[in-house]
Amino acid sequence: MTELSAQRRYAEDAAVVLSGLGLPPAYGKLLGWLLICDPPGQTSSQLAEGLGLSKGSVSTGMRLLESSGLARRVPAPGHRGHAYEVRPDAIIRIAADAAKFRVFRELMEQGLAVIGGEEAPGSERLRVMRDFYAFIEREMPRLVERFESEYTGKGEGDG
Structure with a gap:
């Protein structure tokens, strides 16, 4: 070999x-x-x-x-x-697209509606996932912006 x-x-x-x-x-x-x-x-x-x-x-x-x-x-x-x-910036472009996180958040919201809402038995797993995706949807643009600011501040941007 x-x-x-x-x-x-x-x-x-x-x-x-x-x-x-x-x-x-x-x-x-x-x-x-x-x-x-x-x-x-x-x-x-x-x-x-x-x-x-x-x-x-x-x-x-x-x-x-x-x-x-x-x-x-x-x-x-x-x-x-x-x-x-x-x-070079492909992963940044992907991460910055909040639409994919919104889709998952909305799917979890739909699941909550199917099982009977926020307080229904078994709702915790959907609530946690929904809240996580809502957090990522809200924070990812800020994280990308911060990364780009710090990265370009180093003078190393090539993408």
């Missing part, structure tokens, strides 16, 4: 971490690779070769990364088609 490069090992580790969150291993490998690869833009063929994935796995994984907002298509100089890259 051949020794994996440090870059490939990192991608494999990312796959393990994200698999633990219920995401497909290819998603984690692709994200891990795109975070450290050089050049930062990689074609589907480069991704498949670098990670030992099938073109189908690359295609499926990249669709997930694109739809989640973590990756985007970019021109691939010297290649037909496009390449993929991770935006």
Whole structure:
């Protein structure tokens, strides 16, 4: 068995971490690779070769990364088609979108209505989740703003 490069090992580790969150291993490998690869833009063929994935796995994984907002298509100089890259601020853009937290809060509110309201038996789990999502929905924009202020204050912003 051949020794994996440090870059490939990192991608494999990312796959393990994200698999633990219920995401497909290819998603984690692709994200891990795109975070450290050089050049930062990689074609589907480069991704498949670098990670030992099938073109189908690359295609499926990249669709997930694109739809989640973590990756985007970019021109691939010297290649037909496009390449993929991770935006440096991708996770900030995702976290700053309060809509996803609102959707979960509203789902918990709907659950409370289904079981008979705030004081119904078994309502605590829904109330706690609703209140948590309401908190995140309210606070996340402030946290992102604070992070951006502190980060750009260091003069290190590149995204």
